[in-house]
Amino acid sequence: xxxxxxxxxxxxxxxxxxxxxxxxxxxxxxxxxxxxxxxxxxxxxxxxxxxxxxxxxxxxxxxxxxxxxxxxxxxxxxxxxxxxxxxxxxxxxxxxxxxxxxxxxxxxxxxxxxxxxxxxxxxxxxxxxxxxxxxxxxxxxxxxxxxxxxxxxxxxxxxxxxxxxxxxxxxxxxxxxxxxxxxxxxxxxxxxxxxxxxxxxxxxxxxxxxxxxxxxxxxxxxxxxxxxxxxxxxxxxxxxxxxxxxxxxxxxxxxxxxxxxxxxxxxxxxxxxxxxxxxxxxxxxxxxxxxxxxxxxxxxxxxxxxxxxxxxxxxxxxx
Amino acid sequence: xxxxxxxxxxxxxxxxxxxxxxxxxxxxxxxxxxxxxxxxxxxxxxxxxxxxxxxxxxxxxxxxxxxxxxxxxxxxxxxxxxxxxxxxxxxxxxxxxxxxxxxxxxxxxxxxxxxxxxxxxxxxxxxxxxxxxxxxxxxxxxxxxxxxxxxxxxxxxxxxxxxxxxxxxxxxxxxxxxxxxxxxxxxxxxxxxxxxxxxxxxxxxxxxxxxxxxxxxxxxxxxxxxxxxxxxxxxxxxxxxxxxxxxxxxxxxxxxxxxxxxxxxxxxxxxxxxxxxxxxxxxxxxx
Numbered sequence: 391x392x393x394x395x396x397x398x399x400x401x402x403x404x405x406x407x408x409x410x411x412x413x414x415x416x417x418x419x420x421x422x423x424x425x426x427x428x429x430x431x432x433x434x435x436x437x438x439x440x441x442x443x444x445x446x447x448x449x450x451x452x453x454x455x456x457x458x459x460x461x462x463x464x465x466x467x468x469x470x471x472x473x474x475x476x477x478x479x480x481x482x483x484x485x486x487x488x489x490x491x492x493x494x495x496x497x498x499x500x501x502x503x504x505x506x507x508x509x510x511x512x513x514x515x516x517x518x519x520x521x522x523x524x525x526x527x528x529x530x531x532x533x534x535x536x537x538x539x540x541x542x543x544x545x546x547x548x549x550x551x552x553x554x555x556x557x558x559x560x561x562x563x564x565x566x567x568x569x570x571x572x573x574x575x576x577x578x579x580x581x582x583x584x585x586x587x588x589x590x591x592x593x594x595x596x597x598x599x600x601x602x603x604x605x606x607x608x609x610x611x612x613x614x615x616x617x618x619x620x621x622x623x624x625x626x627x628x629x630x631x632x633x634x635x636x637x638x639x640x641x642x643x644x645x646x647x648x649x650x651x652x653x654x655x656x657x658x659x660x661x662x663x664x665x666x667x668x669x670x671x672x673x674x675x676x677x678x679x680x681x682x683x684x685x686x687x688x689x690x691x692x693x694x695x696x697x698x699x700x701x702x703x704x705x706x707x708x709x
Numbered sequence: 710x711x712x713x714x715x716x717x718x719x720x721x722x723x724x725x726x727x728x729x730x731x732x733x734x735x736x737x738x739x740x741x742x743x744x745x746x747x748x749x750x751x752x753x754x755x756x757x758x759x760x761x762x763x764x765x766x767x768x769x770x771x772x773x774x775x776x777x778x779x780x781x782x783x784x785x786x787x788x789x790x791x792x793x794x795x796x797x798x799x800x801x802x803x804x805x806x807x808x809x810x811x812x813x814x815x816x817x818x819x820x821x822x823x824x825x826x827x828x829x830x831x832x833x834x835x836x837x838x839x840x841x842x843x844x845x846x847x848x849x850x851x852x853x854x855x856x857x858x859x860x861x862x863x864x865x866x867x868x869x870x871x872x873x874x875x876x877x878x879x880x881x882x883x884x885x886x887x888x889x890x891x892x893x894x895x896x897x898x899x900x901x902x903x904x905x906x907x908x909x910x911x912x913x914x915x916x917x918x919x920x921x922x923x924x925x926x927x928x929x930x931x932x933x934x935x936x937x938x939x940x941x942x943x944x945x946x947x948x949x950x951x952x953x954x955x956x957x958x959x960x961x962x963x964x965x966x967x968x969x970x971x972x973x974x975x976x977x978x979x980x981x982x983x984x985x986x987x988x989x990x991x992x993x994x995x996x
Contacts (some may be wrong), residue, residue, distance in 0.1 A: 437735060446802045493984035496993050500942060503935045505983045506975040511931060515973050639809055646806055679821070684811030688793045689806045 427559035429618050431566045432645045434657040435613035438570055441651035442579065443606040444586030446503040449490065450614055450641050455633025457483035457515065457615020459524060462533045465623075472537035476619045480499075483615020484608045486496040491607040493701055495600055510635040529629030533622050538682035552697045555624060560618060563657075564689035566613055571653065573609060582606050584660040586651075639687040647688060648696025656677070658696055711842040714966040717957065722849050722918075724956025725856035729911040731948040732863060733904035734915055739880040740900040742801070747930060749930025750815035750907055752786075755781045755909030756824050758922040760830060770833055774913040778906040785905030786898045794897065829915040852914045859910050860949060862901070865908040867901045867945070869929035876900055880943060928972070935979040989990030 394634035414420055418488025436450045461479030464470040470478070494505050517524045524530065535560055549555050573579050581602050584592040593599050622628050631637075640663075667677050692699050732750065736747050736782040755777045762773035792811060795839055796804045834847040868872035879896045887893060912926075919925070940947020955975055963971040 437751030440802075446805070493980065494888070497983055500738075501938060501983065503802070504744065504807065504938050505979065507978045508935060510974055512980065515970070515976075519970060580931035640921070642802075642806065646803075667789045676817070676821070678813045682810045682815075682817065684791055685813065686807050689803050689810065690792070693799055693803055 411556045415464040417552060420556060421638040422665055422668060424552065424556050424559050424624065426622065426661050427488060427563050428617055429641070429644065430560075430657045430660040431563050432614050432617035432621070433641045434563075434566050434570055434653075435610045435617065436638075437645050437650070437652075437656045438573070438582075438613075438642045439603075439606050439610040441587060441645060441656075442574055442601060443601055445495075445607070446506075447610070448503050448635060448638055448642070449513075450610075451635050451637030451639075452510040452513040452633050453483045453487060453611040453614040453679050454618040454621070454637060454696070455517065455628075455630075456486050456513065456583065456610075456618070456629075458618030458628055458632060459530070460615070461487055461619040462622045462628050463528050465525070465534045466532070467529065472534060472540070472619075472623055472640060475623075476616060478617035479622075480612045482630075484612030487608045487611030488604065491604045494547065495603050507635050509702065510633070510638060514630050514633045514635070517633055520524075525628075527630055531627055533626045533628065535623050558626070559620060562616065566616075567653065569609075569613070577603070602690070627708075644684060645693050645695075646693075647685075649695030652697045655695050655697035660663075662696075663672040713961075714841075714843045716960045718845055718849075719845060720957035720960030720986045721953065722853050722956070723854045723960060724953035725734075725860075726911045726915045727929065727932060727936060727956050728949045728952025729856045729859055729914070730908050730950050731933040731940070732860065732945065733911075734877065734905035734933050735937045735940070735943055735945060735948040736863075736880075736900055737904040738937065739795060739945075740876060740895055741797065741804075743796075743804035744808070744934065745793075745904070746805060746930070747788070747811035747815060748905075748933065749926025749928075750812045750819075751781055751905050751926070752908040752912040752929060753819060753921075753923060753926035754784070754815060756925060758909075759820060759913040760828055760916065760921050761823075763831065763879065770913075774910060777889040777913050778909045781909035782902040782906035786902040786912075788903035789898055794894065798917075813956075816923055823923065825923060828920065830922045833917055848917055849966070852918065854912055856911070859907065861895075863907065864945070866903075872899065883942065932975050935975045938979060939982050947969075 410423065414423070423693065432450065434496050439445050439447045457479040460482035461470075461472075461475035465472065465475045466476055490506070490509050494502060497505055516530050518527055520526070520643065536555065537550040538546040540546045547554075547556055574582070581592065581597045584595070584597055585608055592602075592649055618632075621632070644657070644659035644663055645656045647663060648657065649655025663681075667681070680686065688695070694701075713742040730748070734745060734748050737743065737748075746834075758780055759770075759773040759777040762768040762776055763770060768776070788811065792807050793804055796807050832848075834851070837844050838847065838850065865873075865879055875886070875891045875896050876899065878889075878891055879893060883893060886896075911929075911976075932955060933952075937944075938952035939949055939954075940951035958972055958974055958978065962974045
């Protein structure tokens with residue numbers, strides 16, 4: 391796809407996204423769309439460390455949950471405004487990324503994957519057992535929603551309607567895409583991809599591999615934490631389930647279905663997997679069963695996901 | 710002091726089962742280089758299979774254990790052939806995703822076939838022994854003895870038989886093994902079958918002590934990963950030592966420190982361990 395076509399396509403999708411809340415009035419469908427927006431942010435964040443830097447980080451559920459809990463607790467206990475809690479939650483998640491990255495990035499391959507997964511389990515267990523702070527398995531209730539933005543002279547922008555909430559999430563999704571694009575296209579982003587391609591070679595070229603991986607991890611975790619804060623304020627309830635490592639698996643699956651290491655792939659994957667089961671109206675018992683079979687099938691026959699398959703198609707046409 | 714020995718005994722029983730489970734995982738990793746995340750789901754199916762045989766056909770417990778091992782071993786061979794063999798040439802993470810897909814299939818299928826209830830094995834033996842004040846049921850004693858027997862049998866199979874030697878050869882050097890005429894495909898099938906059969910044995914052995922339910926494999930699965938990482942991926946002595954270590958630490962930690970945080974010990978050990986020695990006790994580094 392050449393850049394102009396891509397630009398127009400992006401604009402077209404954006405226009406559709408802006409119009410959508412005016413067309414869909416069904417609350418249930420709007421809810422699914424808002425949720426997919428939030429999941430897409432977290433999935434894109436995971437794609438930075440997984441897809442672009444090549445490190446199988448399996449603790450994304452923890453970072454999502456840490457951001458969510460950090461913001462929710464400061465909002466509930468310290469009455470912090472949502473717009474201050476959001477960067478705070480992201481910063482805490484990023485900080486944990488640093489703390490965990492320092493030891494975990496000493497390991498490679500499967501060791502790294504399972505090591506991070508175990509870290510995630512520890513986080514979930516601690517949040518579940520530390521009743522004094524987190525209210526344990528009963529969860530945190532009544533988390534304040536998106537705070538209005540005061541505007542001089544005009545009044546304020548409120549986020550009471552679903553359409554407004556949708557636009558808010560859309561804004562943060564675009565912000566995430568913007569941040570990730572700028573990162574990936576920068577020199578740092580090139581060193582991420584160099585490490586994915588061949589770590590020894592990248593080191594030989596003078597790229598400090600641990601530092602670079604750590605930077606990628608921190609950005610990824612902070613964005614995941616931001617997604618967590620959006621989730622907490624949108625839903626208004628948090629429990630240890632929202633930090634579970636299986637949550638991280640979901641993001642991983644969205645990425646793989648959509649196309650790993652691409653910018654659009656994770657978004658398509660998220661939209662597809664989040665909306666499809668509802669569209670198909672499959673019984674819950676059989677849903678996971680069918681889902682599992684699709685997953686196994688895809689990973690064998692379309693390992694680069696939908697975007698990869700599309701690329702192969704267009705390459706074949708050209709040649 | 711009696712409580713201490715009681716806990717040690719519990720730890721040994723847990724450790725024996727953990728070792729058996731982790732052994733399967735580690736030999737599969739050694740050959741196929743895949744973290745078989747679906748190990749716990751297959752373990753759960755083994756528990757249900759033996760329970761089904763014992764309750765519906767009144768099969769002898771030990772016979773049903775062997776049948777469960779055989780059935781799940783064959784399932785393992787099938788899964789290797791259908792799912793993991795096509796993924797062998799692809800990046801690591803893809804096999805992992807394939808395994809996660811398998812968990813979804815196996816766990817939802819178990820809810821459909823066996824239902825969501827917690828099930829209990831009929832009691833097998835009710836004798837208890839009393840050694841210097843420490844009591845142990847015959848059931849638990851047999852778990853320990855049988856698990857250790859299986860560990861020894863596996864060791865003998867790998868070290869003393871021709872077929873077992875091919876497994877070790879492929880684990881050490883796949884290219885070299887192929888050069889001398891060993892079929893990687895065949896060894897992969899065999900390893901997967903044995904690995905899953907060992908998990909099946911572990912499930913049936915522990916099932917009468919605990920319960921049988923659709924997520925019974927989740928925690929052992931995660932802990933087995935901790936064990937094989939601490940022991941070194943692909944290392945057999947590492948899995949056995951790691952398994953007993955974890956069993957003892959959990960039993961003593963649960964008894965003396967806090968039962969609430971019992972499950973955290975395993976994962977905490979792993980994270981501290983990885984910071985000190987990134988490739989495990991017996992690990993040889995990562996390719």
